Amino acid sequence: MSENRQFRLAARPDGEIKDSDFELVTESIPKPVDNQFVVATTHISLDPAMRGWMSAARSYIPPVKVGGVMRALVVGRVTASRHPKFAPGDWVHGPFGVQEYAVSDGLGAYRIEVTDRLTPASYLGVLGLTGLTAYFGLLDVGRLRQGESVLVSGAAGGVGTAVGQIAKIKDAIVFGVAGGPEKCRMLVEELGFDGAIDYKGGDLHDALREETPDRVDVFFDNVGGVVLDEGLTRLQHGARVVLCGAVSHYNAREPVGGPGNYLALLVSRASMTGFVVSDFAIRYQERSPSSPAGSTRGACAASRTPWRAISRSSRACSLASSAAKTPASSLSS
Numbered sequence: 001m002s003e004n005r006q007f008r009l010a011a012r013p014d015g016e017i018k019d020s021d022f023e024l025v026t027e028s029i030p031k032p033v034d035n036q037f038v039v040a041t042t043h044i045s046l047d048p049a050m051r052g053w054m055s056a057a058r059s060y061i062p063p064v065k066v067g068g069v070m071r072a073l074v075v076g077r078v079t080a081s082r083h084p085k086f087a088p089g090d091w092v093h094g095p096f097g098v099q100e101y102a103v104s105d106g107l108g109a110y111r112i113e114v115t116d117r118l119t120p121a122s123y124l125g126v127l128g129l130t131g132l133t134a135y136f137g138l139l140d141v142g143r144l145r146q147g148e149s150v151l152v153s154g155a156a157g158g159v160g161t162a163v164g165q166i167a168k169i170k171d172a173i174v175f176g177v178a179g180g181p182e183k184c185r186m187l188v189e190e191l192g193f194d195g196a197i198d199y200k201g202g203d204l205h206d207a208l209r210e211e212t213p214d215r216v217d218v219f220f221d222n223v224g225g226v227v228l229d230e231g232l233t234r235l236q237h238g239a240r241v242v243l244c245g246a247v248s249h250y251n252a253r254e255p256v257g258g259p260g261n262y263l264a265l266l267v268s269r270a271s272m273t274g275f276v277v278s279d280f281a282i283r284y285q286e287r288s289p290s291s292p293a294g295s296t297r298g299a300c301a302a303s304r305t306p307w308r309a310i311s312r313s314s315r316a317c318s319l320a321s322s323a324a325k326t327p328a329s330s331l332s333s
């Protein structure tokens with residue numbers, strides 16, 4: 001193949017993403033100069049965070065420029081290199097974007113070890129930022145202690161499934177909030193959650209109350225909105241609420257209001273803490289499969305099947321449009 005197809009941001013989305021917010025551009029495959037390498041994409045992670053990166057609003061990372069290649073976390077193989085640390089054939093992970101080939105100076109990139117068990121895809125799931133988010137969010141921000149209880153929203157997504165499984169490894173009692181009976185069944189029967197609440201299935205307030213009569217010590221929220229508000233009513237004394245994300249808000253056109261039940265924090269002497277996984281970048285080496293953290297994550301099942309990038313079609317626009325509301329596992333081609 002001599003061409004590089006890439007999706008560029010054509011316009012900042014207003015509300016839901018439209019296909020016209022992207023442009024499919026074909027250009028030559030880049031060539032590396034000194035201290036650069038070229039990577040051929042094999043897998044792209046479609047993450048809710050991408051919706052935020054398209055917006056000009058203040059955030060923890062600069063927005064993607066209009067006209068720029070859409071930012072995405074990618075796994076691929078080095079095809080050419082003039083970089084001392086990366087050689088042709090190396091498997092690499094990095095923010096290489098929604099394109100078939102990328103040139104990199106190594107910033108944010110790292111070599112990965114691929115084996116039968118450590119698949120390239122797993123580095124976009126439990127062994128990647130998804131797993132690290134769950135790991136640091138639950139254990140450092142949520143300060144989960146042995147035998148405590150955890151409520152996690154967005155429980156059937158990439159972060160949520162890892163949170164629940166790490167919590168089980170720590171002997172916690174785990175409840176997940178997910179949309180639909182099939183996802184709830186999967187959480188309990190396949191991933192070992194102690195209970196699951198279908199937020200689409202009826203009165204969420206009553207269902208949470210019924211499922212968590214003893215309340216919870218850690219509430220790990222990926223969703224915001226009504227789910228956050230109702231989760232706040234289930235806090236145990238001294239609970240920790242972990243603000244990981246707010247996927248229900250990412251397409252909002254208007255400013256998002258705060259939770260009505262925030263006084264539950266006062267009543268429960270609870271805390272609510274936001275975090276960004278890169279706060280823990282200095283400890284990312286805990287990802288090593290031979291380290292304690294690595295083996296913790298290694299015991300987790302991955303929920304997402306990263307989509308094989310752009311390979312045979314130009315469906316990336318519509319797939320990326322769904323990324324802010326759909327688990328990547330349902331996006332496999």
Ligand SMILES: NC(=O)c1ccc[n+]([C@@H]2O[C@H](COP(=O)([O-])OP(=O)(O)OC[C@H]3O[C@@H](n4cnc5c(N)ncnc54)[C@H](OP(=O)(O)O)[C@@H]3O)[C@@H](O)[C@H]2O)c1
Pocket residue numbers: 047048049129130133154155156157158159160177178179180183199222223227243244245246247248249275276277278304323324325326327328
């Ligand atoms: N703080 C950080 O550093 C950091 C890092 C990575 C990710 N995150 C955040 O973590 C969250 C989860 O990311 P992920 O990678 O796990 O995403 P994901 O795999 O796409 O899962 C997101 C889940 O959210 C649920 N969801 C979507 N819209 C919803 C709505 N309106 N109300 C309730 N639930 C909804 C979906 O499940 P249902 O079908 O069950 O609704 C889906 O399973 C996101 O908010 C993301 O931005 C934060």
